[in-house]
Amino acid sequence: MKKINRRTFLSGIGSSLAFLCINSSAAAKKTSIKQSGLAEVFKDRFRIGTAISSDTLVNNNSRLLRLIAREFNTITAENDMKWEMIRPSLDNWNWEVADKFVEYGLENQMLMVGHALVWHAQIPDAVFFRNGKPKSKNEMLRIMENHIGAVVDRYKHAISVWDVVNEAIDNNKWRKTNWYKQIGNEYFEKAFALAREADPSAHLIYNDYGMDNPDKQDFLLLAIRRLKSKGIKVDGVGMQLHAALDGPSAKQVENAIVKFHKAGLQIHITEMDLDVLPKVDDYSGAEISTNYQYDERLNPYTEGLPDHIAKLHTERYTELFEVFVKHSDKVARVSTWGTVDSESWKNGWPVKGRTNYPLLFDRNYSPKEAYHSIINLAS
Template identity: 40%
Template sequence: MKFIKPYLVVVTTLLAVSCTSQKETTSLKDAYKNDFYIGTALSADQIEVKNAKEDSLIRKEFNAITAENIMKSMYTHPQKDKYDFVMSDKFVAYGEKNKMFIHGHTLIWHSQLAPWMEKIADSTEMKTFMKDHITTIVSKYKGRINSWDVVNEALNEDGTLRQSVFLKTLGEKYLVDAFKLAEKADPKAELYYNDYNIEESAKRAGAIALIKKIKVEGGKVDGVGIQGHWRLNSPSLEEIEKSILEYSALGIKVAFTELDITVLPNPWDLKGAEISQKFEGSEKMNPYPKALPDSIQNKLAERYESIFKLFLKHKDKISRVTFWGVHDGQSWLNDWPIKGRTNYPLPFDATLRHKKAYESILKLKKTKE
């Protein structure tokens, strides 16, 4: 019988423990650390660390954060002469404490406006509002917030400009002005135009024209945010890839800013994220109220795998991939476009367990190593 020295046993055991530990600590942010940021959108409760298990998951898996709601204008600027930075201060502090990339969402958006903003009808008053709003918020977090969605969802599906209160009062110039004001308030922050369905051809053409116009007229645009509210079978990988290439050709970064994949049927094959649209529910529209069947889990995993495979192919062009929510239970898709449904669009389920979709994303990196 061969004698094994005790110290060899100890070393071998330590190596085994080390390997096991390394395997267990694999996370999305670590796996993709040399490719692009892996982000998530945080709710108010998550920012305030109301749930320790959720917080542990967030810190382990993600290295970039976006505020899901609390930085929208109805919350940060509720009255003409009043700002409220209580929650946004906590959000930024959370990101700094955990050494995360911090993204500000959003400065100019037609939706979730404070009521007083919707009533602005005079161009001079609107100019004053925009200057005060953007300058105050961006200056306050100068050097602390890494990037901003300066303008959010300014386009219709056909690529024309949305008839928002900003367009009606100021015309197209509001787009250029917004980016100029943001740059002046924090020259080092990355500035993005963010929208949904801009991987679809008509809307993509409109977004490209919009970004070119802003840049030609002296506005600074560092990147485009493709929201990525997608479905199991659409948009096609070809359209997503074409979008990455065409936006990158403008000399800007490409981010996927609000990624989730609905597994539920949508009325009229609805696409995108127009939050004003609501529909009546039915059993047909809520087919998985208790759990997701394995067959759909597999389809979701395959979809995520194919998408991230494409992202890795173009990692030199992509700055960040952010999921819109930490887990399924938090997802806005449980209530949109039909209230009260149970959706399963993210890599983590409502109990915080990772799904096959999570494994499929990680697998792409493991097979390369």
């Protein structure tokens, strides 16, 4: 993989990580193609990002990659830096697709977000178990240290922002993951300490869904304060914002942004999409293991989105972006979880085989009305 000097790269997008806050136009200047995209429109407010899928990188989807380069100045690998992709077994590292992601980001002078160093899902069982029995706490911590050190060190020349821990909290308590069961909440602390040791200048984020929940906010802030008392800094919070037509409300999102900002954290909207399909059993989380049986009644828009639903889609995106613009002094980045509807994980979750419309570009790569509406907000 081609390497460039980290300082040279960062100088192209801002002299320090302070560029995350507001002024982020330098990275959008490589080609004239940037001048008409979302990144250019919002350059004086916050960064605009998207997630890139494995298929896009492996198949070199040039049409989609050109669209991403035009519209966005920040990218996240949807899956290719998760443990099972980059390290399918403890003795087997597979850097190929992650390297492609980084090369694309460097070529287009984009801010890249590493996602995610420590998560309970999409990870080999061998991290936690040997012959069906749990590994010791010390052995698991050594594995974590080795993994974080190797991944961050490989990409520290290019990646300066990391989702360090992903989805560790279940409302007002620690999620009972294998990390927690076998290490306790110390794993949260160790993950951030190890990431900071691997790259002292990196911007380190805790990322989760349901961050509009006040109980979850309070639990996270208490955990972060405890880390701070031990000299371990968490720089930002990632609010995934997998939204639906009926929630979370713009006010709930605004309250969360204000609360996290008062606690000294930068706010990143990290995985934004908008599910327009009927809910299943009123489920509103984003736990990846959730899976419901297919029912045609849950998949009503296979031939296209009705006008009244498209209107609601536009209104929801607009009201949420109104909050981001209002609090652009607090919001560092807004990233959607994908670019075009056809690639969204929402087509297969929480029910497989559905046709969803959660993003800003349709299946023909054309911008939707919501796209034009949020651009009008910036101008």
